[in-house]
Amino acid sequence: MDSTDGLDRAHRGLWPSLRAHYVTLDPEEKEQPEHLATVRAVYQHPVTRDGFPYVGIAFDCLRDPERGVGAIMHGNRVVHLGGAEVAAEAGIAERDAADPRTGLDEALIGHWSSDPFDYGVLECSDLELRADGTGWSSVSNAFTEDVDRLTWGCPEPGVLELRSPEGDVIRHRYVVGPAVPVHSAEPVMSVTFEEPVAYSYQYGKWG
Known part of the structure; x- marks a missing residue:
């Protein structure tokens, strides 16, 4: 390269x-x-x-x-x-x-944004899951942005476990695969959750 x-x-x-x-x-x-x-x-x-x-x-x-x-x-x-x-x-x-990425789904590693799938929504959510099991989520709009630190893992296939610095644990079922954004005909790699993560159900891979 x-x-x-x-x-x-x-x-x-x-x-x-x-x-x-x-x-x-x-x-x-x-x-x-x-x-x-x-x-x-x-x-x-x-x-x-x-x-x-x-x-x-x-x-x-x-x-x-x-x-x-x-x-x-x-x-x-x-x-x-x-x-x-x-x-x-x-x-x-x-x-x-x-790093063998034990306990992590490599397909989730990286930065994700809800922006490709936001339509008529004034907020955007971002999710970054790093290979060392740390990361952050954010919700932003024209006036403010909130960022929360987290750690993460995958206790079983298709399940993302997010842990807050205070020790709260939430598990989310998810599917990773191509999806077509709102304003494009070209699919992007996406992750879709059964329940919202940082207020969004679907994210596109950044970059």
Whole structure:
């Protein structure tokens, strides 16, 4: 893969997570992440999984200038997000590359948005499920955005278990497969839940 293409994929996948990161720092945050974070350094780690390399991106951050923001990306998937120093930590990439994903459904790993299936709805929901069993969900509208951290697993096939930081556990039955969005004739990979997750029943895969 061309390194420029890889970096573009990483950026596209990272923006929703950066947005959620800033909202957790300040629930009143209105600026978009591209206005708050400037790339400081890029690291291409000598590790691959499924043919994709791992890339670390470090940012200078207006909201947290001392720590900055750093991420390890695998394609457009966020592996880990933290301070700027995270971007240089090859060990994070190595652990992710070797992880057998025990107790997780790999089809769910990544970022999902209800946007492709929202029609006449003023809110949008996002769900990010990371390969280390952590993640977050958000509900946003023109006025506000709420972000909730979570951990997740799949106790049995077709069942997603979400756990809040307070210890609340909710299980959702789901199906993953292609579906046609509201304003498109082309199907996208989607996950559909029997009961809503963050107020939405259906999400499309980001990127």
